[in-house]
Amino acid sequence: MSNIxxxxxxxxxxxxxxxxxxxxxxxAQDPKSSMYDLSKVIIYxxxxxxxxxxxxxxxxxxxxxxxxxxxxxxxxxxxxxxxxLVLLSASGENLQTAQEGYDLEAGELWKYxxxxxxxxxxxAEKKGVKETHLIFTAALLKDIGKVILNQYVKxxxxxxxxxxxxxxxxxxxxxxxxxxxxxxxxxxxxxENWKFSPKMxxxxxxxxxxxxxxxxxxxxAIVYMADTICMMMGIGVGSDGLAYRxxxxxxxxxxxxxxxxxxxxxxxxxxIEQVEAMINV
Amino acid sequence: xxxxxxxxxxxxxxxxxxxxxxxSLGSCIGVAIYDPVARVGGLLHYMLPESSLDQEKAxxxxxxxxxxxxxxxxxxxxxxxxxxQRMKVxxxxxxxxxxxxxxxxxxKRNDIAVRKMFxxxxxxxxxxxxxxxxxxxxxxxxxxxxxxxKVSGKGEKKI
Numbered sequence: 510m511s512n513i514x515x516x517x518x519x520x521x522x523x524x525x526x527x528x529x530x531x532x533x534x535x536x537a538q539d540p541k542s543s544m545y546d547l548s549k550v551i552i553y554x555x556x557x558x559x560x561x562x563x564x565x566x567x568x569x570x571x572x573x574x575x576x577x578x579x580x581x582x583x584x585x586x587x588x589x590x591x592x593x594l595v596l597l598s599a600s601g602e603n604l605q606t607a608q609e610g611y612d613l614e615a616g617e618l619w620k621y622x623x624x625x626x627x628x629x630x631x632x633a634e635k636k637g638v639k640e641t642h643l644i645f646t647a648a649l650l651k652d653i654g655k656v657i658l659n660q661y662v663k664x665x666x667x668x669x670x671x672x673x674x675x676x677x678x679x680x681x682x683x684x685x686x687x688x689x690x691x692x693x694x695x696x697x698x699x700x701e702n703w704k705f706s707p708k709m710x711x712x713x714x715x716x717x718x719x720x721x722x723x724x725x726x727x728x729x730a731i732v733y734m735a736d737t738i739c740m741m742m743g744i745g746v747g748s749d750g751l752a753y754r755x756x757x758x759x760x761x762x763x764x765x766x767x768x769x770x771x772x773x774x775x776x777x778x779x780x781i782e783q784v785e786a787m788i789n790v
Numbered sequence: 791x792x793x794x795x796x797x798x799x800x801x802x803x804x805x806x807x808x809x810x811x812x813x814s815l816g817s818c819i820g821v822a823i824y825d826p827v828a829r830v831g832g833l834l835h836y837m838l839p840e841s842s843l844d845q846e847k848a849x850x851x852x853x854x855x856x857x858x859x860x861x862x863x864x865x866x867x868x869x870x871x872x873x874x875q876r877m878k879v880x881x882x883x884x885x886x887x888x889x890x891x892x893x894x895x896x897x898k899r900n901d902i903a904v905r906k907m908f909x910x911x912x913x914x915x916x917x918x919x920x921x922x923x924x925x926x927x928x929x930x931x932x933x934x935x936x937x938x939x940k941v942s943g944k945g946e947k948k949i
Contacts, residue, residue, distance in 0.1 A: 741816050743797065743813075743814035743815050746814055746942065747925065748943025749943075750925045750943070751885045751923040751924075751925070755887040755894065772843065775854060778854060779798075781797055782796070
């Protein structure tokens with residue numbers, strides 16, 4: 510237990526997510542809020558604003574002219590999209606670093622997180638889910654636990670790897686067995702610590718086994734599916750490989766057809782270079 | 791000098807200074823070919839088995855699919871003087887999420903696609919490392935034809 514407690518204590522060593530993230534989330538949930546309210550909150554955080562404008566001006570969006578104010582960004586992309594991009598601009602600090610335990614170079618976990626978030630949002634829109642910001646952010650932050658667990662995975666890698674290759678454990682199950690806690694549980698604790706909603710905490714905790722959640726089932730299934738698609742495309746896949754379980758019942762609940770699924774993969778492949786340009790990998 | 795082959799991408803060269811590299815194969819498959827006499831090498835990284843999914847996308851980028859990417863890889867190598875009978879062929883990737891079945895199992899479908907094509911065209915695979923749950927990287931040095939396969943978390947080996 511002492512080991513687990515010392516791991517949990519390390520949550521405080523992460524760079525906390527800037528306050529602007531929770532502020533834009535609550536603006537997004539308030540139907541009375543205006544474009545003016547949104548931009549006022551964003552420009553207060555100069556670092557996030559600078560990141561946001563860099564992202565907005567990247568080739569991913571292909572805007573006809575350079576955008577140099579938050580107001581202009583909202584005019585071009587709409588409030589919903591700008592809210593997501595603020596969340597993205599506020600989340601990079603911890604996720605951009607290298608994770609040797611997972612054999613991920615600097616930028617790889619970040620590319621994975623952003624790709625998962627973009628795919629999850631696309632899927633949420635396709636399925637008519639209203640809470641797209643919740644899904645986008647949960648997909649973006651779902652692996653934040655890896656940033657803390659990294660060192661422990663590195664130290665126990667041989668044991669974890671043996672359970673995966675010899676005993677049909679998933680990588681997450683092996684983390685839990687060997688270290689006592691897995692990256693999804695730890696990620697949920699980070700989200701709690703950062704005062705995210707219980708739904709968000711739940712999605713992050715269950716992003717590898719959405720069938721076990723008691724709330725946000727559909728949202729968790731979407732984040733799970735986006736994660737699976739990323740793994741299959743080899744995005745952000747490190748020493749854990751694709752050693753996570755496939756849950757056909759979860760996929761069924763999303764009612765995705767074979768063609769829809771493959772088309773999503775094909776569509777995202779075309780965007781990978783632009784995603785890389787957007788996040789400067 | 792490393793020439794990076796991205797996802798749904800292909801490169802063929804006879805530049806003896808070049809090393810072709812493709813990272814992070816996941817369920818995608820990498821096909822490396824090399825003619826030691828012409829010193830021509832090529833590397834393809836395809837994502838999906840069949841171009842019938844979207845003909846328009848296949849026209850724009852044939853390297854996305856096995857059935858359009860593999861012929862394009864060989865044709866590009868022939869253009870630089872490579873001959874099929876001398877060609878060393880390596881196939882890697884096609885990993886699967888655990889317990890994955892049916893149409894979501896793109897890794898397996900990608901493997902079947904390449905096997906079918908090679909069988910039809912009498913191409914013999916010299917080395918194959920396909921399936922499982924691991925993430926793979928392929929490197930091919932044009933000067934010597936030396937090929938390396940890296941499996942994340944397990945290091946790199948010469949093949």
